[in-house]
């Protein structure tokens with residue numbers, strides 16, 4: 664389940680924000696902490712970028728699970744997905760810089 668299709672993602676001037684920026688802003692985006700203009704930029708990126716849209720969907724899903732199950736044990740499968748997502752993001756950061 665490697666991230667494929669980096670082509671056309673983050674490298675072009677078609678995006679107002681690149682993937683790193685979109686992911687970085689994701690938490691604020693979901694929290695509604697961004698300005699409307701900023702939200703629109705991120706939303707546009709998510710529309711055009713599968714990997715980032717997946718990340719956004721995953722993050723949103725995660726929040727629902729956490730808020731509805733905070734008193735319960737977090738399922739191992741979810742923990743593994745989170746760990747994998749974080750590791751993948753760290754790899755991306757490393758390969759960028």
Ligand SMILES: [Zn+2]
Pocket residue numbers: 672673681682683685708712713714715
């Ligand atoms: Zn992206």
